[in-house]
Amino acid sequence: MRENLDSVSSQSMAFTDCMSSTDLLAENKGMKRKNWRNKLGFLLKTKSSHTKMHPTKNRSYRPTADDVNLWAQSLDKLLSHKYGKVAFRIFSKSEFCEENIEFWTACEDFRTLTSHKDLVSKANSIYEEFIKSEAPKEINLDYHTKDAIAQSLHKPTATSFLAAQRKIYSLMENNSYPRFIHSDLYKELYTRALSSGQTRP
Structure with missing residues (x-):
């Protein structure tokens, strides 16, 4: 895991997508840790006696050490894992920038739509919630990207938000993702997975 952690340069951890560094220092760190601990309780639980007696019943209940280690390789691998995305969203919320992962997720859902009626409805919903x-x-999007989306709302396609989604992905990749990999939340998830003997079946 150490190699994966070190591969994410701490120099890229600029506070451009979440709170400012001053705001974060002013935030009560103990309260933030308590909040994400509560929300990630189901991922941080140690094995119960019931689980030990029935190891296959809850095998997919929580991420393995291999899973958590894999998240440090790339943002794509993190977001492609069910619990990885949950953990990253909770971390983002603790840093007051959950709108980025929520927008990215909404765009992923949008691209699966095929009905024109559904595309129009979802496009306007995304615009109202994240863009306008x-x-x-x-x-955080530039004027030209926002304007292009606004112009496409009357006749949206599956790629209407693609440019914006890529910009937000890059923002997360260069800012909140490195902080997540170096966070206490990530380290505790990995430590708990190791101590509980969670490995891939």
Whole structure:
């Protein structure tokens, strides 16, 4: 795991997609840790006697040490894993930038739609929630990208949000993802998985 952690350069951990560094230092770290511990409780649980008696019954209940180690290889591998995405979203929420992963996820869902009616409905929903000025979860996009999306709302396609999704992916990859890999949350997930003997079947 050490090699994977070191492969993510700490120099890329600029605070451009979440709170400012000053705000984060002012935030109560103990409270943040308590919050993500509560939300990740089902991933951090140690094996119960019931689980030990029935090892196959809850095999997929939590990530293995191999899974958690794999998350440090790339953001793509993290987001392609069910629990990896959950853990990253909880971490992002603790840093007040969950709108990025939520937007990325919404775009993934949007690209699976085939009905024009569904595309129009979902496109407008995403625009209202993440794109328009002063949206409740407004993401950090340039004017031209936002304008292109606005112009496509009357006749959206599966790729209408692709440019914006790529920009937000890059933002997460260079900022919140490295912080996640170096976070106490990630390290504790890995340590708990190791100590409980969770390995891939």
